[in-house]
Amino acid sequence: MKKLQAFAAAALTLCTAAALAHGNEGHAAARTYDAAKVQDTAFGREGDPAKATRTIRVDMADTMRFTPANITVKRGETVRLVATNKGQVLHEMVLGTADELQKHAELMKKFPGMEHDEPHMAHVKPGKSGEIVWQFTQAGDFQFACLIPGHFEAGMVGKVTVSADDAAAPQSDGEVRKVDKAQGKLTLRHGPLKQFDMPAMTMVFRVADPKMLDGLKDGDKVKFTAEKVNGAFTVTAIQPAR
Ligand SMILES: [Cu+2]
Incomplete structure (x- = not known):
């Protein structure tokens, strides 16, 4: 003591x-x-x-x-x-x-x-x-x-x-191939996605919010952020490429 x-x-x-x-x-x-x-x-x-x-x-x-x-x-x-x-x-x-x-x-x-x-x-x-x-x-x-x-x-x-x-999911380049509003899905031809260690390819993503698909059409060039949400490849941000 x-x-x-x-x-x-x-x-x-x-x-x-x-x-x-x-x-x-x-x-x-x-x-x-x-x-x-x-x-x-x-x-x-x-x-x-x-x-x-x-x-x-x-x-x-x-x-x-x-x-x-x-x-x-x-x-x-x-x-x-x-x-x-x-x-x-x-x-x-x-x-x-x-x-x-x-x-x-x-x-x-x-x-x-x-x-x-x-x-x-x-x-x-x-x-x-x-x-x-x-x-x-x-x-x-x-x-x-x-x-x-x-x-x-x-x-x-x-x-x-x-x-x-x-926090810092990188922004990637892509081109819209298909917009599926009913399913809330987006097909993108994209460049390499470093966050998933994935090479360039065309694939189907979910979108975090169906509203993100408004105004998008085939052939649009975009900048987007992809993350895994509940195990699914999901676009969490997207904007037209300028
Ligand atoms: Cu106190």
Whole structure:
């Protein structure tokens, strides 16, 4: 027990020093991205702000809730998570696996003064916003939570669903061979589709939305994005080639 207390005291001293070093505005300031320091985790890695394709805003409230509490991203996508504290007390957003967050929360209970500062977390003072730039590299279900003692236990947890559709499906060239509106199908003569490791050929695709077929006719040259949706080759975006 003595040993544990000594560790707790040391941890608190370190944390106080860290808090002072960060100053009052501290964590709200953007981190400096350094590709050489990025580490892979089970839930992704620190993202390059220059590659963020989307900003997702999440509000944090003293009711111990995140709004929205569910966010969805695609595998490989780099997003800017902006957490705004609408409450009167400190909140934080920490990304992780359900397991890791649970363990981290236990640790926070043991050492209440502990203040971590890692790329997958933002500590946000009342009325302020914090930011995490993150690339989700693994498909699956993950979480974000406020690990301030009592908050996590009160249910301040949200869910991140990372879909297995790769974010950056490349655009390909094609030429329309047949439009089948009744079946929601489109036959395209297409160039190589790197995402499937497929050479150029003519084949039938499903379309994500039958409306995408409006205005298309045989012989049209197009730029399109193909992805596998529920196992079927599907055109998820299409536009006339110019
Ligand atoms: Cu909180």
